[in-house]
Amino acid sequence: MIVPKYWAEGRVQQGIGRKQVAVRRYGWSDESPLNAQVNADARAHEALARILSGEKLRRRERKVPYNGADGLPIREEILSTHGETVITRNSYGAHCLNTPNVLFADVDLPEPKFRMARFTLFLVAVLASLAFQFVRNFNAGYQYQSERIQNLIELLVGVLIVYVVLLAIVERAVNKRFHARVADRENAALARIRHFSTRNPSWGLRVYRTPAGFRVLASHAIFAPDQPEVAQCFKAMGVDPIYARMCLNQHCFRARLSAKPWRMGSASKQRRPYGVWPVKTEMLPARAAWAADYERAAAGFAACRYLETMGNTAVPPDVHAVVELHDSRSRATSELPLA
Secondary structure, three states: OOOOOEEEEEEEEEEEOOEEEEEEEEEEEOOOHHHHHHHHHHHHHHHHHHHHOOOOOOOEOOOOOOOOOOOOOOOOEEEEEEOOEEEEEOOOOOEEEEEOOOOEEEEEOOOOOOOHHHHHHHHHHHHHHHHHHHHHHHHHHHOOOOHHHHHHHHHHHHHHHHHHHHHHHHHHHHHHHHHHOHHHHHHHHHHHHHHHHHHOOOOEEEEEEEOOEEEEEEOOOOOOOOOHHHHHHHHHHOOOHHHHHHHHHHOOEEEEOOOOHHHOHHHOOOOOOOOOOOOOHHHHHHHHHHHHHHHHHHOOOEOOEEEEEEEOOOOOHHHHHHHHHHHHHHOOOOOOOEO
16 A cells, blocks of 8 residues: 555553553555544554553654655545556645656755855844844933943954854855766766666666756566665665665655745745645645645746666556656656756
8 A cells, every 4th residue: 555545543542550541543544434443443452552561652653744654654645546656745745656666766966065154144133133122222221321332242243244254155165166066976876877777787767857866767667665676776876765765664666746845936935734634624725725826836847857768668568657657747858947
């Protein structure tokens, strides 16, 4: 099971002496809400029995979507299904393709991390506001001006401003050097992918450019996420270990099909999301408006861009269907900006 249609929460408790042990667990089902509740109650009773036997378990299960959901199904709104492939909306609004047997691998490039000048600028603004407010209140309260205190405060603010300016210069220099090395990092990542293709000539690899690096789709065959070949592929290409673990735990591969809101710039005026799916009935209209805002902004962006196919060009029918779906929904062959 990749993405269940129905969710429920089961709660069970038992008294131990003067204490009550209450345990809550989520349940899921593709058939009905009732089956989801039955699953939730069964999981809650099982967890309670394990806790009473002395095992240390969390009494209340966290309500999380995809990231961090160790071993639980993906908890996201289902937008459409295409055979075994499911398209969902993730926690920030983007569409995601979830497939049990078509291998996707994301190879991300490192991003610049030097952002202290922006934080310091905010800190200076706060301190300056507090300092001048203090001086104004001091003068108003005692009807005289303390030049010593005022000069000290002005000196402090001046030093901080100079510090921000110098730090901004350093940030610009560091990031300029970083971006000068981006081409080398891209070439290194592509070289790893090409090296894997050379050593595995029976594999077909469709390579895409993403805002953060590259996406690779194995087009020659289907794979189960727990196959040794998958782990070897991920390791050789330098795939994010968290993504690799998610594939194992949730028994599927995953690819984002639409833009990330914070990469859309002024096009995105998206409000905050409305909780982990499923949301309460009274929140559905607000969530629908939030999703509509996202869709309007994301229409002008692509999630990735097709570059080339390495190795085997034969594509089985079941893989071909996922390739077509992915390329169409991600706008991989368009000229739209990536986000």
